[in-house]
Amino acid sequence: MPVLLFTAIVALGAFAAGFLGSLTGLGGGVVIIPLLTVGFGVDIRYAIGASLVSVIATSSGAAAAYVREGFSNIRIGMFLEIATTLGALLGAFLALRLPTAAISLIFGLVLIHSAWVSSRPREDGAAVSRPDPLATRLRMNGSYPTKDGTKHYNVASVPSGFGLMFVAGTLSGLLGIGSGAVKVLAMDQAMRLPFKVSTATSNFMIGVTAAASAGIYLRQGYIDPGLAMPVMLGVLAGSTLGARRLYAADTSTLRKVFGAVIFVLALEMIYTGLRGLL
Amino acid sequence: MARKLMDQEIEVTIGQLLRAGVLSSAAVVAAGGVLYLARHGLAAAEYSVFTRQPPELSGAAGIFRCAFALHGRGLIQLGLLMLIATPIARVVFSVFGFLKERDWLYVAVTLVVLAILLYSLING
Numbered sequence: 001m002p003v004l005l006f007t008a009i010v011a012l013g014a015f016a017a018g019f020l021g022s023l024t025g026l027g028g029g030v031v032i033i034p035l036l037t038v039g040f041g042v043d044i045r046y047a048i049g050a051s052l053v054s055v056i057a058t059s060s061g062a063a064a065a066y067v068r069e070g071f072s073n074i075r076i077g078m079f080l081e082i083a084t085t086l087g088a089l090l091g092a093f094l095a096l097r098l099p100t101a102a103i104s105l106i107f108g109l110v111l112i113h114s115a116w117v118s119s120r121p122r123e124d125g126a127a128v129s130r131p132d133p134l135a136t137r138l139r140m141n142g143s144y145p146t147k148d149g150t151k152h153y154n155v156a157s158v159p160s161g162f163g164l165m166f167v168a169g170t171l172s173g174l175l176g177i178g179s180g181a182v183k184v185l186a187m188d189q190a191m192r193l194p195f196k197v198s199t200a201t202s203n204f205m206i207g208v209t210a211a212a213s214a215g216i217y218l219r220q221g222y223i224d225p226g227l228a229m230p231v232m233l234g235v236l237a238g239s240t241l242g243a244r245r246l247y248a249a250d251t252s253t254l255r256k257v258f259g260a261v262i263f264v265l266a267l268e269m270i271y272t273g274l275r276g277l278l
Numbered sequence: 279m280a281r282k283l284m285d286q287e288i289e290v291t292i293g294q295l296l297r298a299g300v301l302s303s304a305a306v307v308a309a310g311g312v313l314y315l316a317r318h319g320l321a322a323a324e325y326s327v328f329t330r331q332p333p334e335l336s337g338a339a340g341i342f343r344c345a346f347a348l349h350g351r352g353l354i355q356l357g358l359l360m361l362i363a364t365p366i367a368r369v370v371f372s373v374f375g376f377l378k379e380r381d382w383l384y385v386a387v388t389l390v391v392l393a394i395l396l397y398s399l400i401n402g
Contacts, residue, residue, distance in 0.1 A: 006323035043328040067293035085394040207365035215399040221330030225354035
């Protein structure tokens with residue numbers, strides 16, 4: 001296939017991945033990598049490098065909007081970034097050494113988990129009455145705007161949130177994704193943050209985490225400019241449009257259909273991985 | 279509450295800087311893309327076999343040289359380098375934000391994050 005045609009098709013696919021990724025909350029990276037590997041036969045190492053830069057672009061581009069709404073908690077974000085950036089270093093270290101079949105297998109499993117997490121409704125659990133003393137010492141408890149005025153929240157289980165964030169960072173560095181689903185686990189389930197706060201804070205962290213591993217990928221020659229160009233521009237345009245449509249559209253049917261597609265892609269990647277390993 | 283407001287003010291500025299960083303790097307990537315496609319658009323695309331990029335497209339010095347010689351792929355890599363620098367710049371600005379608030383604990387936390395990022399860029 002000539003470069004011109006390939007670039008056009010990848011740009012369109014990346015646009016769709018960014019759009020659907022942002023509408024469904026899965027993120028662009030989780031969608032673009034199976035599209036490139038399963039759909040276009042691209043080596044997964046090229047796909048991961050290209051996806052990683054698109055993850056930085058979407059996260060940083062959306063930061064201004066999230067900040068204006070006043071949901072993000074910069075102290076929680078910065079503290080947990082110690083865990084995610086260290087994890088990202090480990091992830092990139094593993095990515096340079098693991099066989100691609102193993103990476104494909106892990107990706108497939110993470111994809112199924114992500115689709116499952118994003119298909120469930122997110123609700124705030126009961127408020128935490130007594131915060132983790134560590135959270136108080138780290139001044140993490142905060143407040144955010146709601147319809148009924150400013151609402152205060154306390155933060156629970158800082159150590160387990162920190163540990164899960166290390167896992168999220170490792171997966172991000174290994175697979176070239178934002179690992180939104182594991183961050184939800186850490187911040188919603190363990191630390192019990194209101195989900196609007198955790199969504200905004202997670203977006204804040206994704207760009208910094210991805211930058212830690214993207215630098216390594218670039219230096220190691222894993223980022224191919226001819227592929228990264230249409231992927232980055234396409235995902236950025238698609239996710240910007242998707243974020244605008246998010247509040248207008250009823251996404252429940254879309255989530256189901258899309259969840260089924262993701263599931264099939266995940267099985268394909270697990271199959272590829274197992275075939276390569278056995 | 280005063281602290282929260284200050285946080286917000288700093289954060290809004292940082293958010294705008296981030297967007298400017300993303301847009302300018304996207305513009306450089308797009309410009310490089312046009313040059314790349316004009317020169318190599320009819321070649322065959324080959325991504326099923328993995329080969330590492332040569333040093334002039336993976337190290338900072340080589341990327342700058344290629345970009346200033348107006349090589350399409352060099353320009354794309356320069357745009358991507360700017361993109362990777364954008365969240366790192368954000369962390370640097372956060373250090374100043376916390377310094378301004380005299381929040382020494384978080385100055386230290388932010389410096390640790392910055393050190394990890396710089397380590398990954400230099401030694402990764």
